[in-house]
Amino acid sequence: MKIYVDALHQAKDSDSIKWQVGRIDLKIYDAAMGPYPARVRIALAEKNMQSQVEFVPVDLLQGEHKAAPFREKNYSGTLPLLELDDGTYIAECTAITQYLDTLDGAPTLTGITPVEQGLIHMMNKRAELEFLDAISTYFHHATPGLGPDVERFQNRDWGLYQRDKALAGMRYFDGIFQRRAFVACDFFSMADITVIGGLIFAGYLDVTIPAECEALASWYAKMQERASVKNRITMSDPPSS
Amino acid sequence: MKIYVDALHQAKDSDSIKWQVGRIDLKIYDAAMGPYPARVRIALAEKNMQSQVEFVPVDLLQGEHKAAPFREKNYSGTLPLLELDDGTYIAECTAITQYLDTLDGAPTLTGITPVEQGLIHMMNKRAELEFLDAISTYFHHATPGLGPDVERFQNRDWGLYQRDKALAGMRYFDGIFQRRAFVACDFFSMADITVIGGLIFAGYLDVTIPAECEALASWYAKMQERASVKNRITMSDPPSS
Numbered sequence: 029m030k031i032y033v034d035a036l037h038q039a040k041d042s043d044s045i046k047w048q049v050g051r052i053d054l055k056i057y058d059a060a061m062g063p064y065p066a067r068v069r070i071a072l073a074e075k076n077m078q079s080q081v082e083f084v085p086v087d088l089l090q091g092e093h094k095a096a097p098f099r100e101k102n103y104s105g106t107l108p109l110l111e112l113d114d115g116t117y118i119a120e121c122t123a124i125t126q127y128l129d130t131l132d133g134a135p136t137l138t139g140i141t142p143v144e145q146g147l148i149h150m151m152n153k154r155a156e157l158e159f160l161d162a163i164s165t166y167f168h169h170a171t172p173g174l175g176p177d178v179e180r181f182q183n184r185d186w187g188l189y190q191r192d193k194a195l196a197g198m199r200y201f202d203g204i205f206q207r208r209a210f211v212a213c214d215f216f217s218m219a220d221i222t223v224i225g226g227l228i229f230a231g232y233l234d235v236t237i238p239a240e241c242e243a244l245a246s247w248y249a250k251m252q253e254r255a256s257v258k259n260r261i262t263m264s265d266p267p268s269s
Numbered sequence: 270m271k272i273y274v275d276a277l278h279q280a281k282d283s284d285s286i287k288w289q290v291g292r293i294d295l296k297i298y299d300a301a302m303g304p305y306p307a308r309v310r311i312a313l314a315e316k317n318m319q320s321q322v323e324f325v326p327v328d329l330l331q332g333e334h335k336a337a338p339f340r341e342k343n344y345s346g347t348l349p350l351l352e353l354d355d356g357t358y359i360a361e362c363t364a365i366t367q368y369l370d371t372l373d374g375a376p377t378l379t380g381i382t383p384v385e386q387g388l389i390h391m392m393n394k395r396a397e398l399e400f401l402d403a404i405s406t407y408f409h410h411a412t413p414g415l416g417p418d419v420e421r422f423q424n425r426d427w428g429l430y431q432r433d434k435a436l437a438g439m440r441y442f443d444g445i446f447q448r449r450a451f452v453a454c455d456f457f458s459m460a461d462i463t464v465i466g467g468l469i470f471a472g473y474l475d476v477t478i479p480a481e482c483e484a485l486a487s488w489y490a491k492m493q494e495r496a497s498v499k500n501r502i503t504m505s506d507p508p509s510s
Contacts, residue, residue, distance in 0.1 A: 103399070104399060116384065118384075118391050123386075123389075123391035124391075126387055127384065127387030127390075128383075131383045143357065145364075145371055146351075146365065147359065149363055149364035149367045150359050150360050154361070158344070183426055185424055186426075186427045189422065200344055
């Protein structure tokens with residue numbers, strides 16, 4: 029449960045940033061099958077930090093994430109949630125990924141140059157807005173979602189509208205993959221993970237990749253071969269004796 | 270229209286990041302009164318870059334941002350949009366702010382340490398989700414919004430639900446300001462700007478700060494005195510002769 033990082037304290041010179049050696053405990057509240065938890069699990073594996081984190085399962089079907097004790101930790105009632113060793117909570121996949129990725133002073137998922145950072149954050153947000161969040165809204169509003177005890181307010185028309193938006197988003201990302209290998213830059217980034225999250229969520233539902241989106245389908249087939257994506261669910265299994 | 274920055278190219282050593290001197294042209298497509306454009310205008314002023322940017326007005330009431338020529342530049346059809354001198358487009362306020370803030374190698378709005386970056390991105394997203402985006406959805410779905418030619422699909426129930434969510438968000442941030450001076454850290458950041466954006470948008474509508482939210486109201490009064498907030502609309506005026 030310990031992570032050794034070149035981080036914690038930073039001493040800033042005029043033109044250099046140095047991260048001093050520190051030691052941090054990480055705890056992640058999530059649900060192994062969840063598409064949003066998948067985003068942080070994939071990021072952890074890409075950063076090779078997966079064995080150093082304690083996972084705390086949260087019962088989505090019982091609405092544990094919407095109940096008061098959890099919302100004390102994360103007002104928005106969403107998974108995953110990161111807890112640091114000093115009791116600080118960091119919610120939201122983008123924020124958690126930004127934290128994890130910069131911890132060792134060598135970001136690989138969120139970009140180094142300002143342009144890389146800008147493009148990755150743009151495409152990450154676009155992947156949420158036009159695809160993953162749209163699928164999630166469809167699930168929670170136009171399907172039984174997590175069940176009547178959890179889905180206290182549903183708006184079916186809005187859910188169906190968002191499903192159509194997600195399908196348009198698939199066509200948009202198909203166009204991207206006709207031209208390049210990754211979503212934001214010429215390397216795998218947080219934005220790719222968010223599109224993968226959308227495809228994982230779509231795969232649980234009746235939202236299939238349109239037949240003509242061959243570039244998107246073949247990109248996803250390739251991504252599913254990445255160890256970080258392939259092993260995301262078993263990552264939190266207790267070690268077999 | 271020129272910005273001189275210690276950026277553009279980066280040379281990375283084992284423990285230091287050096288930004289070399291470069292020169293970048295910036296163009297921002299926006300609308301002076303818009304709450305989302307305000308976020309980037311405030312960020313520009315906080316970074317003291319306001320006089321070095323060319324602003325290109327986009328006609329929201331004519332739906333110029335939803336028409337094909339603009340959506341070629343930004344698929345989501347949202348303002349503001351940043352164009353770099355090489356024709357690269359960066360959309361989404363968070364992404365634009367991340368770009369602008371890291372351009373001089375001395376971020377002040379998005380955090381330096383991993384924890385600062387994580388907390389700022391979390392609270393920035395929370396301010397969108399629970400407040401600014403909720404107000405925006407209310408405006409576009411449960412009021413005439415930008416008019417019938419632009420608002421082609423409205424869902425009144427969803428808009429009203431989001432208005433209530435925004436009011437709850439105001440109460441949440443009021444609680445924050447009862448305990449501390451800024452949204453995410455002990456300094457002014459991107460997350461504060463996003464809450465300000467929500468309060469600007471609410472101010473255009475009938476969504477007033479609940480009387481009991483005194484900490485929020487007095488925080489906003491203080492924020493409105495910041496030059497970056499006060500001068501955001503006139504920032505793009507042509508210089509008087």
